[in-house]
Amino acid sequence: MKKSEASQGQSAPELISKRIAELEDWRGKTLGRMRRLIKQADPDVVEEWKWRGVPVWSHHGIVCTGETYKSVVKLTFARGATIPDPSGLFNSSLEGNTRRAIDIHEGEQVDASAFKALVKAAVARNAQPAKKR
Numbered sequence: 001m002k003k004s005e006a007s008q009g010q011s012a013p014e015l016i017s018k019r020i021a022e023l024e025d026w027r028g029k030t031l032g033r034m035r036r037l038i039k040q041a042d043p044d045v046v047e048e049w050k051w052r053g054v055p056v057w058s059h060h061g062i063v064c065t066g067e068t069y070k071s072v073v074k075l076t077f078a079r080g081a082t083i084p085d086p087s088g089l090f091n092s093s094l095e096g097n098t099r100r101a102i103d104i105h106e107g108e109q110v111d112a113s114a115f116k117a118l119v120k121a122a123v124a125r126n127a128q129p130a131k132k133r
Contacts, residue, residue, distance in 0.1 A: 012055075012056075015055075019055065020035070023068060031073050035055070035057075037110075037115050038119050041115075042120065042123050045057045045119075057119075059127075063123055063126065064078065073104045075102045075104070076101040077101065077122050078122075079098060079099075079125050079126070080093070080099050081099065082125055083118065083122055084121055086114075086117075087111060087114035087117070089110060089114055102115075
């Protein structure tokens with residue numbers, strides 16, 4: 001999707017729904033499932049459309065982004081390096097000091113409870129004053 005679509009009056013949630021529908025394979029189903037889990041974990045999450053068409057979920061700052069590639073759906077947590085991941089869902093971008101990501105390949109399932117716990121932890125981290133981060 002092009003930036004001009006956003007300027008033609010479509011909201012971010014509409015653009016995200018459109019992206020999911022356009023992905024007529026496992027990636028659309030996966031991104032749709034993860035979107036539902038994010039909203040279940042944090043009903044107050046705000047959906048945004050940034051950086052030339054990347055779905056973003058925010059609450060007191062970016063919680064995570066949802067990118068789709070040919071062979072992976074990538075959920076990148078902006079402050080993932082600073083939130084607990086007791087279930088070990090993070091499997092990508094592990095070398096950095098800030099972000100962490102979950103790469104989901106075709107046929108893989110992410111544990112819903114563990115993922116929602118990550119979302120909640122990211123929201124709680126974002127809500128902390130900058131000095132406590």
